Amino acid sequence: MKRKTFLRAAMAVGLSSTLLCGALHAAxxxxxxxxxxxxxxxxxxxxxxxxxxxxxxxxxLFISRASHVQVVDTDTGRLVGEIENTDGVHGFAFVQDQKLGFITNGRADTITVVDLGTLRTVDTIKAGGPDPDGIMYALNLKRLYVSNGHDNSVSAIDPATRKVVATMPVGGKPESLAVDNDGRIFVNVEDKGEIVAMDGKANKVLAHWSIAPCEGPSGLAIDTKAERLFTVCANNRMMVIDARSGHQVAQLPIGGHPDAAAFDPALKTAFSSNGADGTLTVVHEDDADHYTVLQNVPTQVGAKSMALDDATHRVYLVSSKFGSAPAATADNPHPHASVVPDTFNVLVAQRKPQSAGN
Structure with a gap:
């Protein structure tokens, strides 16, 4: 995922929801x-x-922090460990039957393997391409899938042997991934405004689906029962896509600079974490073809990434307060705003208690 200046991204917020017709219901x-x-x-x-x-x-909760990973106990909020030597860390996948976690390191072009019980590093894998970014474990295929950001490809890794077994070209910069019940893999292609569908059993590309007018798709989630993909876009849209045909089902208004999507199957609810304006957009799936924006929950500017616990229906986000950005230079023409020390925090979004009689 990209690390953009949130203040610049916030200036793009404000696209009128009237532009987003699709299958949007009144809430x-x-x-x-x-x-x-x-x-x-x-x-x-x-x-x-x-x-x-x-x-x-x-x-x-595993949190990427540039060159190391912070691990937090979500029951207590206590920091329980740090994983070092993860240069340019991006994403996480968990293989529970092996009690292993896999962490992509974009600058190192490696994948760190950790024991989930001890949080100790047990192996380092050479990635299938440069800048490994998004990562996902497909339980039904017993395979990890990794987006290689600088190679325009997606690699499949056998977690048992820790070897790259296939690499598929996707024609652009891949981001987040999803998998359906039939072993088809989906990936957002950020610079092309596409979703690419792949056969995870045969390790081949099946289709390129344009998702215009979506720009810069990043986060991706799936409802495997309804066969619907939810992709969030830099131009303040969530697109709902038929995972069988690539047909666009709906467009919904969301906040600026979204970088993650999630779907809670029990609540039939999709989420978009929007860093530019500090909101969590909550979208209800009324049925497979109709959707309702329920809320834009205030979070914190910069809270662009999230993880869902669909057992407790809690969403975990992270952000901080920001200081001023350093002066632009030839080497760094778009410097990031600085993080104010001791303000980085985890935010826990959950359902409000229902009042008596409801």
Missing amino acids: PVAEHAQFEVAKHYTLGGTDGWDYVGYDPVRHH
Whole structure:
């Protein structure tokens, strides 16, 4: 995922929702659970961040912090470990039957393998291409899939042997991934405005689907039962795509600079974490072809990434307060705003308690 200046991205917020017609319903808010940010856990530090990942077995939240990973106990908010030597860390995948976590390191072109119980590094894998970024474990295929950001490809890795077994060209910069029940892999291609569908069994590309007018698709989630993909776009849209045909089902208004999407199957709810304006967009799936924006929950500017615990219906986000950006230079023409020390925190969004009689 990209690390952009949130203040620059915030200037792009404000696209009128009237432009986004699709299959958008008026929101019957009272019928559905309402979300709020209920907790904050302060971690500190001045490093930036990218993906966050959730280990549901141990209730651990993994947070990428530039060259190391912070691991937080989500029951207590306590920092329980740090994983070092993850240069340019991006994403996380968890292989529970082997008790292993896999971490992509974009600058090192490697994947760190950690014991999920001890958080110790047990191996380092050479990635299938430069700048490994998004990563996903497909349980039904027993394969990891990694987006190689500078190679325009997606690699499949056998977690048992820790070897790259295939690499598929996708024609552009790949981002987040998803998998359906039949072993088809999907990836957002950020610079092409596409979703590429792949056969995870045969390791071949099946289709390139344009998702215009979506620009810069980043986060991707799937409802495997309804066969719907949810992709979030830099131009303030969530696109709902038929995972069988690539047909566009709906467009929905979201906040600026989204960088992650998630879907809660029990609540039939999709989420978009929007860093530019500090909101969490909550979208209800009324049926496979109709969707309702329920809320834009206030979070914090910079909270672009998230992880969902679909057992508790909690969404974990991270952000900080920002200082001024350094002066632009030839080597760094778009410097990031600085992170204010000791303000980096985890935000926990969850359902509001229902009042008596509801």
